[in-house]
Amino acid sequence: MSYRYIGNKTRLLPILLDSFSKVVKDGATVADIMCGTASVSEALRTSEYRVIASDMMTFAAHHARVRLLLSEEPKFGKIGLKGYASVLTHLNQLKLRKGVFFKEYSPDGNPENGGEPRKYFSGENAGRIDAITAQLNQWQVDETISETENSLLRHDLVLASNRVANIAGTYGHHRSKWGTSALASLELRPATLLAGHRTDHTVHQGQAETVAPLIEADLCYIDPPYMKRQYAANYHIIETIARGDSPEAVGVSGLRPWRDQYSDFCSKVKIRDAFRTIFKSAQCGQFMISYSEDGLLTEEQLMELFSEFGTVSLQKIPFARFRSNAGGQGGTVMEYLFHIKR
Ligand SMILES: C[S@@+](CC[C@H](N)C(=O)[O-])C[C@H]1O[C@@H](n2cnc3c(N)ncnc32)[C@H](O)[C@@H]1O
Structure with missing residues (x-):
């Protein structure tokens, strides 16, 4: 990994x-x-x-x-799809959704605070993150997936997002120009399990x-x-992906409120x-x-x-x-x- x-x-x-x-x-x-x-x-x-x-x-x-x-691989028995690979295919093929990531973290969005659109993800990739997150949240609410199944899929989504994030090292800021990897399509890939x-x-x-x-x-x-840099501020985007919530996006970087993780x-x-x-x-x-x-x-x-x-x-x-x-x-x-x- x-x-x-x-x-x-x-x-x-x-x-x-x-x-x-x-x-x-x-x-x-x-x-x-x-x-x-x-x-x-x-x-x-x-x-x-x-x-x-x-x-x-x-x-x-x-x-x-x-x-x-x-x-x-967990069985994902309650979803009605044939195992982990089929679950990933299903998630990779979901229709894009204009949710919080599209609105707050893509250039095609319009931040709630009235600021400039942010460029953490392409509009397409932000729409994919929103679609996959909505599906995972639904499965959690329905109790269709177990805690470890949920962790596996959110882990996969964090890693997929890391591969296409338009950042230089951390999520403290996005880059102003687009890197090549940020223009590739976000894709969930199966985790290597030990x-x-x-x-x-x-x-x-x-x-x-x-x-x-x-x-x-x-x-x-x-x-x-070992430094003053707070992890919660530098990795706020993947924290939101991991939680699947829709927090307020504060300031130029769209920070989630993170004082509880100071x-x-x-x-x-x-x-x-x-x-x-x-x-x-x-x-x-x-x-x-x-x-x-x-x-x-x-x-x-x-x-x-x-x-x-x-x-x-x-x-x-x-x-x-x-x-x-x-x-x-x-x-x-x-x-x-x-x-x-x-
Ligand atoms: C140096 S990193 C650990 C790296 C890890 N050993 C690895 O190989 O990936 C420090 C970690 O401490 C966590 N952290 C910082 N303050 C903490 C606290 N008070 N309680 C629990 N975790 C904390 C951060 O979220 C971060 O993941």
Whole structure:
């Protein structure tokens, strides 16, 4: 699954898994409480750990359900179509619909706030997102699809939308000119499901500080944001796709109201207490925390904070910087992996 997501750990997986395996036994329970694309959760599953995945974003919970709970295509028995492939064909062939995406996020629309039409998706692709979303919402209301079936189809729609979004890296802004991929037609493609691995995993959704009391694990991996950029603001469009709702589209970028998904980890003032809340309430003897040399807190500040909770060690891994199409710094940055043992 290719996914441009700030802080995506796909390229670090071998190092992370090696470090995890040194501190927990085979088959241990490992939590990934800011799972994002669920790349680390999936790698833990393939290594036969039991995983508890969580994130505050709805799309992340869909990704985690698909990557952890499914090992074969669901039956979609109540829809009356012949399985996953037929469901995707049906959704890909729906008549376009002029809904919230067409109106708020395509150049053919006219935003409710009276602003300039936005260019996140071509009019056709926005109409496809609206049509597919309306169908999925209907199936949910009718209880025609299960929670995992719903997550699989919304996961597919998020990935299909990512492939044709007219953006440079994140959904913070759309591009003013059209990229080639943004002019291609949106198409749902079948997800690759992981066969032959355990499925006794758990997925939660919510702020880690609130979910922490539910975490009972041998190791808790925390991969927080390390900059001021809020995920909820940078990925607001796929959050709306994942929820299938029609929120107010605010300002030039058409942001959904996202205060409920504000992260204290993006604030230099609040981050320490956010970490403390998690360490205090999770039932867990060990933590591993990813952080970046470019982050809000320095290595020394993190050491001092983490030392309140146990013995801390630090591994430093050279890593290529996240870069948007628009440019950015590039080069190599040190990625930190802290280990706390109570
Ligand atoms: C660096 S990314 C994680 C990337 C992930 N490991 C991956 O490989 O895709 C940070 C994640 O933390 C989530 N997040 C930020 N603050 C949070 C909070 N307070 N509680 C739960 N999740 C949070 C964001 O939604 C984002 O998905």
